Amino acid sequence: MTSYFPWLTIIVVLPIFAASSIFFLPHKGNKVFRWYTCCICLMELLLTTYVFCYHFQLDDQLIQLEEDFKCINIFDFHWRLGIDGLSIGPILLTGFITTLATLAAWPVTRNSRLFYLLMLVMYSGQIGLFSSRDLLLFFIMWELELIPVYLLLSMWGGKKRLYSATKFILYTAGGSVFLLIGVLGMGLYGSNEPTLDFERLANQSYPVALEIIFYFGFLIAYAVKSPIIPLHTWLPDTHGEAHYSTCMLLAGILLKMGAYGLIRINMELLPHAHSLFSPWLVIVGTIQIIYAASTSFGQRNLKKRIACSSVSHMGFIIIGIGSITDTGLNGAILQILSHGFIGAALFFLSGTSCDRIRFVYLDEMGGISLPMPKIFTMFSSFSMASLALPGMSGFVAELVVFLGIITSPKYLLMPKILITFVMAIGMILTPIYLLSMSRQMFYGYKLFNVPNSLFVDSGPRELFVSICIFLPVIGIGIYPDCVFSLSVDKIEGILSNYFHR
Amino acid sequence: MEHTYQYAYIILFLPLPVTMSIGFGLLFVPTATKNIRRMWAFVSVLLLSMVMGFSVNLAIQQINGSFIYQYLCSWTINNDFSLEFGYLIDPLTSIMSLLISTVGIMVLMYSDNYMSHDQGYLRFFAYMSFFNTSMLGLVTSSNLIQIHIFWELVGMCSYLLIGFWFTRPIAASACQKAFVINRVGDFGLLLGILGFYWITGSLEFRDLFEIVNNLIHNNGVNLKFAILCACLLFLGAVAKSAQFPLHVWLPDAMEGPTPISALIHAATMVAAGIFLVARLRPLFIVIPYIMNLISLIGIITLLLGATLALAQGDIKRSLAYSTVSQLGYIMLAPGIGSYRAALFHLITHAYSKALLFLGSGSIIHSMEPVVGYSPDKSQNMVLMGGLKKYVPVTRITFLLGTLSLCGIPPLACFWSKDEILTDSWLYSPIFAIIAYFTAGLTAFYMFRVYLLTFDGCLRVHFQNYSSTKRSLFCSMSVSVWGREPLKIDNENLPFLILKRNINNKVFFFSFFSKGTYKNKIYNNVINRMQYFRTYFQNKYTYMYPHESENTVLFPLLVLVLFTLVVGLIGIPFDQGVIYFDILSKWLTTLTNPFQKNSVDWYEFLTNAIFSVSVSLFGLFIASIFYGSVYSSFQNLNLINFFVKRRPRRILLDQIKNVIYNWSYNRGYIDIFYTKGLTMSIRRLSKLIQFFDRYIIDGITNGIGVASFFLGEGIRYIGGGRISSYLFLYLSYVSIFFIFYQYFYF
DSSP: OOOOSOHHHHHHHHHHHHHHGGGGSOOSOHHHHHHHHHHHHHHHHHHHHHHHHHSOOTTOOSOEEEEEEEEETTTTEEEEEEEOHHHHHHHHHHHHHHHHHHHHTTTOOTTHHHHHHHHHHHHHHHHHHHHBOBHHHHHHHHHHHHHHHHHHHHHSBOTTHHHHHHHHHHHHHHHHHHHHHHHHHHHHSSSSSOOOBHHHHHTOOOOHHHHHHHHHHHHHHHHHHTTOTTSOTHHHHHHHHBOHHHHHHIIIIIHHHHHHHIIIIIIHHOHHHHHHHHHHHHHHHHHHHHHHHHHHHHOOBHHHHHHHHHHHHHHHHHHHHHTOSHHHHHHHHHHHHHHHHHHHHHHHHHHHHHHHHTOOBGGGOOOOTTTOHHHHHHHHHHHHHHTTOTTSHHHHHHHHHHHHHHHOTTSOHHHHHHHHHHHHHHHHHHHHHHHHHHHHHHSSOOOOOSOGGGOOOOOHHHHHHHHHHHHHHHHHHHOTHHHHHHHHHHHHHHHHHHHHO | OHHHHHTTTHHHHSSHHHHHHHHHHHHHOHHHHHHTHHHHHHHHHHHHHHHHHHHHHHHHHHHHSOOOEEEEEEEEEOSSOEEEEEEEEOHHHHHHHHHHHHHHHHHHHHHHHHTTTOTTHHHHHHHHHHHHHHHHHHHHBOBHHHHHHHHHHHHHHHHHHHTTSTTSHHHHHHHHHHHHHHHHHHHHHHHHHHHHHHHHSOOBHHHHHHHHHHHHHTTOSOHHHHHHHHHHHHHHHHHHTTOGGGTTHHHHGGGSOHHHHHIIIIISGGGHHHHHHHHTHHHHHHSTTHHHHHHHHHHHHHHHHHHHGGGOSBHHHHHHHHHHHHHHHHHHHHHTTOHHHHHHHHHHHHHHHHHHHHHHHHHHHHHHHHHOSOHHHHTBTTTOOOTTTTOHHHHHHHHHHHHHHHTOTTSHHHHHHHHHHHHHHHHOHHHHHHHHHHHHHHHHHHHHHHHHHHSSOOOHHHHTOOGGGHHHHHHHHHHHSTTSOOOOOGGGOHHHHHHHTHHHHHHHHHHHSTTOSTTOOHHHHHHHHHHHHHHHHHTGGGOOOOOOOHHHHHHHHHHHHHHHHGGGGGSOEEETTEEEOHHHHHTTTTOOTTOOSSOOHHHHHHHHHHHHHHHHHHHHHHHHHHOOSTTTTTTSSHHHHHHHTTTTOHHHHHHHHHHHHHHHTGGGHHHHIIIIIIHHHHHHHHHHHHIIIIIIHHHHHHHHHHHHHHHHHHHHHTOOOHHHHHHHHHHHHHHHHHHHHHHHO
16 A cells, blocks of 8 residues: 655655745736646645545554655765654644635735745745655754745735844754754764664654753754743744745744644654653643733733734643643644634734724734724634634633543642642633623724725635635634544554553 | 424424524615514514414414423534534423513514614614523423533523624623623633533433443542532522622613513523523432522522612613523522422513513603613613603503512512522521522612602603703702712712713714714704703703504503413412323422422411511512602602712611612622623732733844844945955954964064
8 A cells, every 4th residue: 555656755845846936927027926836835735635645544643644765875865754643633734724825815915926935935944844754854844844934924924023033043943953952862872873864763762861951952942932931922922024925824824833833743652751741841831821921911012912822732742742642742733733723714814803993902902803804704703712712712722621630640639629729710811811802893883094995804715714714714623623633543553652561 | 292202393493584684684684574574573472473373383282291301412523522403392492482472472573663763773683582582492491512512502692782882982881791701701611511422422411421420439530520510500500590790781681672681681681591490400409509509699699680770770780680680590499499489480580570571661762852861861760750630551560560569469579489489498498588588688779769750740840951051950969968078979870970971972962863973973963952951941951752553552561461470370279189280290200309299278378478478578678768759759769768868877877878889889899790700800900911922022022133234244244335345354364473473473
């Protein structure tokens, strides 16, 4: 059944190849680039779906569609790709969100060729990251991601875009240093020739101190990306300034890379250190939920407020990862996907409405529900989804994380009660800031001095984008098994490591 | 017979298509959807009546041979946990679904007319159908997670419907308040569910009860933890049923349209908390102290609600406080061990209160053309009075509802309330005294509402209720309170405060003028308002309220029928030797331990006479205070009455003032919440924001700035000027030579 056709390589390389050929397109206005990028993204998404449907077995927890080309002899660097139940979800999410983000980016007219080029490069980098099976390749893809984001931030965005772009690149590059140290340390440890293969590394064991050092190095890199407090301050700035389609990519996919890496490398390769660190992860995650939620009240800027809310939601992922149970980890993966959809949609909607009313501060807004009922409807639906209303994906994810931490055998009674209690307080805080945001934006009545022509409701394109994101949110909420079935076997495999030792 | 049970899940999904199709229609084909707007109302009423058919069928089967049917299917299967969905048909479910569908049909029919001029007609029906779905889902759910899911969904529907007129800032903050407070309850509910899941490993009701029972008998569980979890579960019920510490959302929820207040905030959703308590009764019984807590909360709430209802000026708010108080009765009943009475009162109160709310909606509609469309005016009882001439049918229905709620014998609430009062004697005399006292208070405030609304003569025209005529108003008020130097104490006079809310009115007018809001600038609206006002003063002064249309009156009459009849289900009949009582037969699984097999008619009669005399006393006091026909103008509300007689009866006045202030300030609880909680959360968030901005981010920025200065310094040193390089070089060389010479020579 194994097909030798290099499907994954094609999937990874196609966007970047298409991106480089964007320069050969005739320069006839933005329309050409738009359609070209959209078609490429859609093609890629369809290709991915096709490959996953026909060449991937869900019940197999091993790596599938594996490819291995030797690139650099001297360093044992392989072009090694492969996917399993853990990475299939983020890859599909990437395809979905990127396609919709290119669709959302239609109003970008300034230098649109470069914009779309960068988006496609990002697409490649993300898929490459989620499907790489080699530590160094993982690192390279991680770095490949940064440059397009930096450019996207610094060229298309708000007034303080250079500040935030610099902040972003410094933070993430600073994190990457630790990642590189970890990668090289793990690769060069032990044997004479470097090993960078995930499978061989997973069976390797280290002295405890060294493992903790590695773990910590990786953790810092992911903590910047995820973000985990106190390394989160780049996020509100970046999201506040970026264009909304960049925000969609940032919130939808980029933040998930940290969580994915935490599961993929820290949990799989360094299980011993993870079981030592997991109580701290849970504590940090709990604090993060409350902390970010309370920071969010104080933000005047609409996008920054949503950014803080996404920091708060990341706390659930960290808790799920830290709980070291089947249930909790499943919940974390579900939360990765669910927040990918919801965060992207919230940024999209807030961006479009901000563009229309020309305000970004919440206290200047008000009463835009009458001219824009559709945006109002979609925004309320997504804020409901974000505050974990049952029937939508956020609720299932949070509930499963709750059940995970409750059933976790690792923790004692009192800590469990405390953690659950504090997490649940986050459940009260979330509606306060989300609903007051939507109240300040939409409720009430106000007359604007903006010409009427700008005050149009969302057109078919924007409606399409938001409904496209809304459907999976509802779908996962009603039938979460469709996501669980992807990852459940793999997670069992990962966790079996912990009970052997 | 089995078939009905097998297909009973349909009742959950029946009202859903309306919501979905209206939603999609409004998003994709708005004009076509709006053109057939009446059709949607018809469809939703039709679907809901099918639900009613089902529930009647189920109820009959439950009465005849009561057995419990449960169907489960898996929702998520995982290795460690599996969540199941299903439905459970038992007597409680059948009662609740019957209640929801009957009240729901009446309210839908009513709101077809009530909302017909509103822009959001379709939205309203979509929300209503969704509410019906989720409420039916709540009562048919078979495990705790399912209850939690629908619990939050009804909360969301309530949020959407309270904020239905979203252009009004008051409604916007009211809906947020309701959602957040309900979320506090959800927080408790979720934690309680998780706690019991942890204790027992099950979420299914029957397994849960059995396991907890065994564990408690075998001392297999930490009792304190179990009590904590039960308290948390009860917190959910407290928030949803508007019990004492968390009741503040219910009066504010009256910002929503009146049919909503009837359906959600009086009859069905607020009963969800009692439903939960009734559903979890086997759990609560085995865990100690929790029943005492329930009865304590119930008694506090019923007294508090009644005292707060005493002097409200807004008709819907006073009804809301009355709902709070009655919910306190219903919560007291399971606490003192009489579930049957709780459910009985739940049913009778739902019909009576729905009737009252729908009646008040009819009054509001008839007042609106006269006083204007702001709820501050059209719901203000100060401006009403003497409506019995103009709205006779509404008046009769309202009177019957009032009397029922007061507990006057042939009507529904009498039977149930009397049962609760009787049972409370058996539980504790103190509770019984409070409950009886509150029954008197209930009669007082309900009759006060009735008298202020319908008795006397119409006060709108006396008031000259117009903000431009402030001086005139003041001169009039001098003539009213002329004995003393004029002290207009704004805090105590609701109708003066209302004037400040002129902005509100602006929102209102612009909201109701369809489609014109876009190009109206503020001044235009003001101009239009002034035009309207002059129009109002010239012509409408002679306009009087009109009776509502038949589609409004029909549901009222049907509900009157229910109010008259529904008491019968709990009245014990003597059929030869067999003791017969429909409700008890219905609730064979839930009958209370106090229930005697034969009814002692003598005891019943004495209790009834006592409670009725208490109620009649309340009625009498109310009619003394408010019923004076000749001088209704002087008795606008309590405060005027006090101000007038201040010199004579100072002590009594002070007491009354205290009561009035207590009621007007809503028992100072809202103020406490605003000052205490909201402000502290804001302060905390400011602090954390400061910390985040200046310390965590400050470190980052500081590192950036420091590296900048470092770089600048290095740049300055390595500036690229040959001369400075030469200078440095030479100076170091010279220093070296100096040292060299110093050491060696």
